[in-house]
Amino acid sequence: MTASRTARERVRAELTREITDIARRQLATEGAGGLSLRAVAREMGMVSSAIYRYFPSRDDLLTTLIIDGYNAVGEAVEQADAGCARDDFSGRYMAVCHAVRDWAVAHPHEYALLYGSPVPGYQAPEDTIVARSRDVTVLGRIVSDAWRAGAVPAPAEEEVPAELADEAASVKGLMPGVPTGVVWRAVSAWTAMYGWISFEVFGQFNNTIEHRRAAFAHTMRLAAATVGLSSA
Amino acid sequence: MTASRTARERVRAELTREITDIARRQLATEGAGGLSLRAVAREMGMVSSAIYRYFPSRDDLLTTLIIDGYNAVGEAVEQADAGCARDDFSGRYMAVCHAVRDWAVAHPHEYALLYGSPVPGYQAPEDTIVARSRDVTVLGRIVSDAWRAGAVPAPAEEEVPAELADEAASVKGLMPGVPTGVVWRAVSAWTAMYGWISFEVFGQFNNTIEHRRAAFAHTMRLAAATVGLSSA
DNA sequence: CAAAAAACGAGAGCACTGCTCTTGACGAAC
DNA sequence: GTTCGTCAAGAGCAGTGCTCTCGTTTTTTG
Numbered sequence A, B: 001m002t003a004s005r006t007a008r009e010r011v012r013a014e015l016t017r018e019i020t021d022i023a024r025r026q027l028a029t030e031g032a033g034g035l036s037l038r039a040v041a042r043e044m045g046m047v048s049s050a051i052y053r054y055f056p057s058r059d060d061l062l063t064t065l066i067i068d069g070y071n072a073v074g075e076a077v078e079q080a081d082a083g084c085a086r087d088d089f090s091g092r093y094m095a096v097c098h099a100v101r102d103w104a105v106a107h108p109h110e111y112a113l114l115y116g117s118p119v120p121g122y123q124a125p126e127d128t129i130v131a132r133s134r135d136v137t138v139l140g141r142i143v144s145d146a147w148r149a150g151a152v153p154a155p156a157e158e159e160v161p162a163e164l165a166d167e168a169a170s171v172k173g174l175m176p177g178v179p180t181g182v183v184w185r186a187v188s189a190w191t192a193m194y195g196w197i198s199f200e201v202f203g204q205f206n207n208t209i210e211h212r213r214a215a216f217a218h219t220m221r222l223a224a225a226t227v228g229l230s231s232a
Numbered sequence C: 001c002a003a004a005a006a007a008c009g010a011g012a013g014c015a016c017t018g019c020t021c022t023t024g025a026c027g028a029a030c
Numbered sequence D: 001g002t003t004c005g006t007c008a009a010g011a012g013c014a015g016t017g018c019t020c021t022c023g024t025t026t027t028t029t030g
Helices: A007-030 A037-044 A058-082 A089-106 A108-115 A127-132 A134-148 A180-201 A212-227 B007-030 B037-044 B058-082 B089-106 B108-115 B127-132 B134-148 B180-201 B212-227
Strands: none
Touching: A007 A037, A007 A058, A007 A108, A058 A089, A058 A108, A058 A127, A058 A134, A089 A108, A089 A134, A089 A180, A089 A212, A108 A180, A127 A134, A134 A180, A180 A212, A180 B180, A180 B212, A212 B180, A212 B212, B007 B037, B007 B058, B007 B108, B058 B089, B058 B108, B058 B127, B058 B134, B089 B108, B089 B134, B089 B180, B089 B212, B108 B180, B127 B134, B134 B180, B180 B212
16 A cells, blocks of 8 residues: 555655645534635645645545544444453443544534535445444444343344334344344434434533533433343 | 514515525525525525625524524424324324424425534524424423323432433423433433434435334334333 | 605625636656 | 656636625604
8 A cells, every 4th residue: 555656656645645634634623614625725835726636526525534534433433342341242332332422522523524414415435335334333243242142132023013124134234143123222222322422512412411421321321221231 | 573664674574584485495405505695695686795684694594594493393393292192192202203203304404404513603592592492392291291190110219320410400391390310211212313313314324224214113112112101 | 844864785896615727847657 | 768647836717605885765853
């Protein structure tokens, strides 16, 4: 990768990286809407049209920032999971939840870029889907580990409506052998987590909830219990 | 209100309304980012600077659209609740959830304006807080009605951490007499609902979940059960 | 009823954006 | 060593939010 061939390719990779770094800094301070190609170019001492040699459009720059963001979340989640005892399933779940929230609170604008209102007309390219699924992959591993260990009680057979039985194949593929009822409970818990974080990051809890981290932990504990991950 | 004093005030109210209508239409098609004061002026046959006689800035126009949006959600929620038998608590809860989701699916860009990434630097004025709390007010009424009727089991005393005991006063004020444990479960369920809807509206379920309405209903049923609203 | 005051629409203009096109210089490959 | 592809620069286009000025019209005041 970094085994640069010609000098030109080397400096190109360097500049591409510098552009994304500056763009990420601007994103962090101004938000996605305030990201300006011209401002990036200005900060690099280049003229604005030169940027287009590296990114064909503003959307393409945003796309690489999005991919980087998903990878950052994924990495945080994976490290959090790796730091727990393998058989402490609820501990792993809670650690993973806090990892997502901590990253979101530390990078609110990047989080908004990933999980907030999508830019109209913006089409997520194929490149994003791998990075995007790293978090739910970890979730799937925790749940299926817990299930295999017999730590998760099976919900009633009739809990899941018939039309949902063959749904969400891509999620089920991450939890082989886990019954549908548990899978849906896990999906519910996972979306609930992002809902909570979005409310917090987007300011919906202002003047309402102050002990954010504790409240988040409490909510996640309830969600984990619903999935069947009993607290140790 | 419409007892217009002078002719000038009458035409002013008329034009103000026309501006917001056109703006709302543009918002629905282009999204918040694509809302252009100049385009609104063009569609009205006015020059762009004339708009500023009615709205001092683009943000102020967005603010009235936001207030209108919150009121639309609130009205949908209130009507959904009013259409149910008063003692069918889980039915009321489910009806209210579907009301929010149906509105969001029908008005994705307006929903994004209300619950998506906030515009950086945008400060929600005081005017919004009344309209904003109409939905959670209904939720509070359902839960406290159910609690008063003895339909909600009390969670264990020690469930809620001590630091959360005196939190979220504004929410608790909507559920007088309801124990803290139930309040927090209701808050969790409510944020989970918005999390689900945001994921759906913002496209996170693309290529993953197809039977959106059924999956939403299933998730909401799980959440209602966690609160203690047993299905009839 | 007439004069002062306020509100209004039009227009020009500023600073900014994303993006395109052309021009001239530099490095790489044949 | 010449040709070819890559690059930064600059000018320019269409669009944005917003400000200011200038007559005109309507309302309020004397």
